[in-house]
Amino acid sequence: MNSVIAKGACRLVLALGVAMLSACATLMPEQEGTRLVGQPQAAVQAMFGPPTDVFPLREGTTRWIYSKQPMGQYAYGADFDRNGNLTAFRNMLSTPELYKAQVNTWTRRDVAEHFGMTRLPVSYYPRMRNEVWSYRFRHEDVWPSLFHFYFDDAGVLRRTQITPDPLYDPDERRLF
Structure with a gap:
């Protein structure tokens, strides 16, 4: 009887170990992605889908x-060279990355290429004549925040x- 329990316990431990290893890509995507630098696109897609x-x-x-997005606070960028090999993997919605946006220079295309398309509803303010894209992120890796990009009618x-x-x-949640 003890050997049956021991075998069952071993199988359970093995299954948990496999589950924990596969969860690494989900729980620590930046670290896992960085380990793939130099690998082809197929390896990145095999890891992250x-x-x-x-x-x-x-x-x-x-x-x-x-x-x-829209509920999460991260968007990871995987950059590939001309040969299709990974050169960088990072969180694009970090405070330093968001601060790279250049007012009066960047366009909608630049924002989309850098941070991905917004998954939150796009707003338009007719009096300002601005379209607004918003992204959830953790300001300074701590505070749950929204980063808003305001575009004029020319984009x-x-x-x-x-x-x-x-x-x-908590004071605002009841409004939504």
């Missing part, structure tokens, strides 16, 4: 976005704004 967005970039490289980025995420504000 199909990307949510694919952007051929101007210099002949490609960026895949793995977005956790040029005119301002950015950070606001608290009402989804995480």
Whole structure:
């Protein structure tokens, strides 16, 4: 009887170990993606599945976005060289990455290529004549926030704004 229990316990431990290893890509995507630098696109897709967005970039490289939006606070960028090998894997919705957006220079295309397409509803403010794309993120890796990109009618980025995420504000949640 004890050997039956021991065999069952061994199988359970083995199954849990396999589950924990496969969860690494889900729980620590940035670290797992960084380990794949130099590998072909097929290896990245085998680890993370199909990307949510694919952007051929101007210099002949490609960026895949793995977005956790609209409810998540992360979007991971996988950059590939001309030969299809991974050169970088990082969270595109980190504070330093978001601050790379260049007001009066970037367009909708630049924002989409860098952060992926917004998965939150797009707003339009007719008096300002601005379309607004919003992304959930953790400001300074701590505070649940929204980063807003304001585009004029020509599609040029005119301002950015950070606001608290009402989804995480107990006083505001009852409004949604």
